[in-house]
Amino acid sequence: MLPKKNMEPVLTHLVSTDIKPYRLGLDENQIYLSYGIHVSDIFSPFADQVKKNLTEMTFKADEFDNFFVDTYGCEFSEYAKKDA
16 A cells, blocks of 8 residues: 555656566555466467466565565555565
8 A cells, every 4th residue: 555645755666666577556545566468378388487477476466565565654455465
């Protein structure tokens, strides 16, 4: 979740961070991590990489929620893994 005050540093981080193949975004006041693929990618020669990226995304999301809480004073969302 976005911090209650001093949002400029976290917003700057969101728009300036390159974490390909993932993206950081906002939905109202909730920060999220996304990974966009086309459904045909699942059946392509890149299928193994897609599976790997999806698996790694869960770890990346856990890493980023801790980072945003520790660095910018954000709050964990109801979807965050808080016991890491």
